[in-house]
Amino acid sequence: MxxxxxxxxxxxxxxxxxxxxxxNINGQTFGRYYFTDNPNVNTGIIVGMQAHxxxxxxxxxxxxxxxxxxxxxxxxxxxAPVNFMRSCLLTLINTSKKEVLxxxxxxxxxxxxxxxxxxxxxxxxxxxxxxSYILFVGSIPPGLSYVPAINISFYLR
Amino acid sequence: xxxxxxxxxxxxxxxxxxxxxxxQIFIQDYSQLRKIFLTGITTLDSSDxxxxxxxxxxxxxxxxxxxxxxxxxxxxxxxxYPALDLNPSNQSGFYRDLIPFxxxxxxxxxxxxxxxxxxxxxxLCFNLFYFDFDDxxxxxxxxxxxx
Numbered sequence: 001m002x003x004x005x006x007x008x009x010x011x012x013x014x015x016x017x018x019x020x021x022x023x024n025i026n027g028q029t030f031g032r033y034y035f036t037d038n039p040n041v042n043t044g045i046i047v048g049m050q051a052h053x054x055x056x057x058x059x060x061x062x063x064x065x066x067x068x069x070x071x072x073x074x075x076x077x078x079x080a081p082v083n084f085m086r087s088c089l090l091t092l093i094n095t096s097k098k099e100v101l102x103x104x105x106x107x108x109x110x111x112x113x114x115x116x117x118x119x120x121x122x123x124x125x126x127x128x129x130x131x132s133y134i135l136f137v138g139s140i141p142p143g144l145s146y147v148p149a150i151n152i153s154f155y156l157r
Numbered sequence: 158x159x160x161x162x163x164x165x166x167x168x169x170x171x172x173x174x175x176x177x178x179x180x181q182i183f184i185q186d187y188s189q190l191r192k193i194f195l196t197g198i199t200t201l202d203s204s205d206x207x208x209x210x211x212x213x214x215x216x217x218x219x220x221x222x223x224x225x226x227x228x229x230x231x232x233x234x235x236x237x238y239p240a241l242d243l244n245p246s247n248q249s250g251f252y253r254d255l256i257p258f259x260x261x262x263x264x265x266x267x268x269x270x271x272x273x274x275x276x277x278x279x280x281l282c283f284n285l286f287y288f289d290f291d292d293x294x295x296x297x298x299x300x301x302x303x304x
Contacts, residue, residue, distance in 0.1 A: 030212070047160070087207045089166065102189070103166035105284065107205045108245060119250040124160035138207045 007048030007120055009155035013040055014052065016149040017134050018077050019084075029139050033150070037130035041154055042095070046127060048120050048155030049090075051109040054079035061112045068146055078146035085110045087138025088150055092127040100125045103135060109152065120155075159197065159254050159300060162288045165190055168209045168280040169267050175277055176269045181225075183266045190285065194257035194293060195226070196300060197286035198235075200243040206282060213280040219244060221271030222281060229259035237268060240281065252286070257300050260287070 017035055019027035027033065055062035059082040068076035088106035093099055111120055134150055169184055176182060203215040216222065219241035226235040234255070245252050267281060288296045 086205065089206075089210060099165075099189070100162075101164045103210050104164050105166070105201055105206050105282075108199065108201075108284070111250070119158065119245075121252070122158055122160040124162055135210060137210065137212075 007122060007155045009047055009157055011040060011044070011156045012153050013038070013156065014151060014153040015129075016077070016079075016151055018072060018147050018149040019080070019134075019136050019140065020072055020147045026140050026144075027136060027147075029137065031136050032133040033136060034131075034133045035129040040156060041127060041129045044126075044154075044156035046092075046123050046125050046154050047157050048123060049109050050111060050120050050153045050155070051085060051088075051106045052079065052151035052153065053082040053085055053110060053112075054151075055081065059083070063112050064151060066146075072147050076146045077149050080148035080150050082110075084138065084148060084150065087136060089135040089137060090152070091133055091135065092125065093131040094126050095128045097128075097131065100127060106134070106150070106152075158251055161197065161286045162292070162296060163286070165285050165287065166210065166282060167262075167285060168211065168213065168282045170211075170213055170278065170280045171269075171275060173277050175272055175275060178270060178272055180269045180272075181266045182269070183264070184262050186263050190260070190262050190287070192290040193260055193285075193287040194290070194297070195255055195260040195285060195287050196257050197252050197254050198226075198243055199245055199252045199284045200224070200240045201282040201284065202244065204246070205244070209280045209282055211280075213278055214276075216279055216281050217274045219281070221269060221273060221275070223268045223270060224283075225266050225268065227261045227264040229261050231261070231264065234258050240267065243283075257288070257297060259290075260285075
């Protein structure tokens with residue numbers, strides 16, 4: 001394994017953030033999409049992060065199946081494809097309500113991405129997931145039959 | 158690569174006209190970044206991000222741009238460094254670690270040395286890794302450097 005591509009951690013937890021809001025099933029450009037709360041993340045120290053993407057739109061770099069087992073408003077949720085990585089910015093807010101990561105490009109957390117050899121970056125920070133969100137700056141392709149969900153794994157100590 | 162404690166995405170917009178070759182464009186003020194120690198930096202082009210958080214298109218290539226970062230003593234810490242070399246995709250995925258220094262953002266700037274691919278209203282985005290002045294006693298030692 002390449003140097004810097006392994007973050008020793010006690011837990012690695014993957015989270016889904018569907019790009020959908022209550023009023024519009026498709027989600028909006030420049031919309032903020034929040035994580036669900038999780039005590040493991042809120043009490044731990046984040047030492048690494050990794051974004052995942054599917055091959056729903058064919059791409060050899062995908063690292064997770066599309067899986068459309070869950071539903072929102074009768075519409076299946078599918079893991080977001082690789083090309084969504086360029087359109088998402090991650091903001092993490094800590095328990096003091098201060099931004100610790102402000103608009104971090106998800107593309108730099110997707111280590112099979114266009115960078116090819118992108119490393120899993122080391123972090124050392126705490127975050128309150130219930131206040132943290134993804135800013136979506138792209139647009140959802142018309143006619144998409146599923147709700148795209150962004151996937152991020154947190155490496156925790 | 159040293160751990161990232163905080164990060165902030167900033168953008169430098171070229172304005173409503175295409176800048177000429179040799180033009181220096183200063184970085185605007187970000188209140189959150191006035192009292193920080195910079196620990197690392199990456200640049201982003203249009204292959205990393207569809208549009209900036211303010212909706213501007215990004216430079217399609219970083220070949221024609223250099224970066225100058227100035228510290229609180231008005232000294233250039235990074236001087237006319239190619240922006241392309243700050244993009245992790247050109248460095249096997251690694252980002253540049255810097256010995257922490259007090260960044261003076263509003264005196265830092267980019268220089269357009271070749272405007273071929275740049276059009277009006279485009280932006281260059283930087284992802285800055287930093288920690289606050291208040292946290293310096295805690296973290297300067299961790300980065301193993303100057304007081």
